[in-house]
């Protein structure tokens with residue numbers, strides 16, 4: 001079953017739990033790593049599929065409650081932008097012929113976020129194919145004072161990609177061409193609408209990997225990834241997009257094309273302007289093309305899935321892991337028992353080890369199978385012998401590696417099937433990382449369905465999620481500002497990797513000083529004086 005068994009590994013390590021966890025029958029046990037939602041091939045452009053479209057057609061979501069209009073749920077006032085007229089539609093039709101979408105049915109999915117928590121009322125979606133078309137669109141919108149909401153795969157977690165009122169949606173779905181790939185340097189240049197999974201496949205066929213991976217890879221666009229400065233599952237190994245993105249092409253609010261699409265690794269000529277747009281969530285410009293450095297594909301990959309008796313042991317396992325696996329460690333993820341319960345309940349994925357309070361997923365990626373196996377073997381003996389880990393399983397072949405990753409990657413999906421999800425994506429000091437989850441469980445009692453904690457432990461990033469039957473202002477009041485104040489006391493970040501979008505824009509002050517906020521407002525005013533780009537997002541509402 002397991003390939004390349006290392007002779008020194010104890011046999012039990014390869015045992016795949018035969019018994020099903022409580023409540024999941026043998027027939028129900030499925031591993032869904034390959035049929036990951038979201039996946040490619042839907043009606044959204046040549047390659048991308050909106051996960052929402054797929055969710056909409058599933059039985060699970062057919063009875064999902066209607067998503068309330070953002071402007072009704074939240075207290076937000078429409079800014080004095082123009083309203084799209086018949087003349088505007090005619091002008092836009094001349095810019096992107098046949099790609100001006102006004103059909104209400106087609107506009108349903110792009111008006112609602114992946115989590116089904118916010119809904120805009122845009123009446124127009126544009127599908128440009130080239131940077132020049134984006135430039136013409138923005139020049140026109142700038143002149144006419146029409147607000148615009150850039151949208152990639154619409155998988156964002158903070159309500160950044162959907163309009164709040166009637167902003168025109170500019171979708172990058174048709175901007176999905178690879179421009180070039182250099183098979184010595186590993187530099188990939190592509191349009192912003194390329195789906196991450198498609199890019200991964202493309203470079204992997206050439207012996208490289210995209211330095212970014214996340215559960216939404218089947219739908220998210222590289223432009224959206226850069227616009228959110230997405231972190232994801234390979235952050236521990238390859239670091240931030242701020243390091244791996246070498247160049248960007250961006251269309252500014254007035255239609256100017258800023259071509260900083262360099263492929264150079266070193267370039268100290270003046271200010272590094274691309275950094276302004278990485279993580280700017282569509283508020284400073286529309287990213288139209290990306291140049292990204294892809295590292296060589298590791299030839300030996302192993303994934304261990306381990307059960308730990310407590311969070312202290314999770315941390316100790318991480319320390320031991322860093323010490324013993326060093327340069328081959330590529331991911332260290334954790335999830336609590338509640339997460340495992342939910343992926344079992346909603347996705348019928350079975351726990352591959354004995355039930356434990358915590359689980360960790362450790363991935364190693366290297367160039368020498370024998371060398372890596374030996375190191376991993378030593379590490380596993382150590383953590384098992386010392387009681388840090390009580391049970392575990394190991395995968396070395398692609399299929400089983402995917403199965404183990406599915407347990408971690410699909411938690412977001414399982415949560416979204418559990419009800420309304422209150423999501424918090426926090427950076428916290430490692431030793432306090434899980435305390436907030438325990439605190440909240442006690443604070444919320446029976447008011448919440450589930451309070452779960454999981455995340456990119458190796459990056460100090462906690463995903464704290466609370467589910468309830470439906471949105472409730474009183475539950476929200478119990479959660480906020482409590483979570484943000486708690487985080488600020490630890491000098492943590494209220495958004496580790498998801499950005500601020502619409503939902504978190506007013507809590508920026510918990511993680512940044514007033515001087516930083518003021519400078520951000522000034523930069524916004526400089527680059528987008530009319531404020532047409534993704535209004536109501538990222539920066540706090542001005543009172």
Ligand SMILES: Cc1cc2nc3c(=O)[nH]c(=O)nc-3n(C[C@H](O)[C@H](O)[C@H](O)COP(=O)(O)OP(=O)(O)OC[C@H]3O[C@@H](n4cnc5c(N)ncnc54)[C@H](O)[C@@H]3O)c2cc1C
Nearest residue numbers: 152153154155156160161215221223224225231232282287
């Ligand atoms: C199952 C699942 C797992 C996820 N896992 C992770 C994870 O591990 N790490 C992580 O960081 N995120 C994760 N996310 C969140 C999300 O996938 C990322 O934020 C992703 O980078 C968004 O890409 P997108 O193309 O869907 O962008 P969208 O959701 O369409 O847009 C996100 C923001 O970027 C702006 N934008 C999009 N395209 C452009 C562009 N071309 N130019 C300018 N602005 C643009 C939008 O206006 C919006 O503000 C996950 C989401 C899901 C559903």
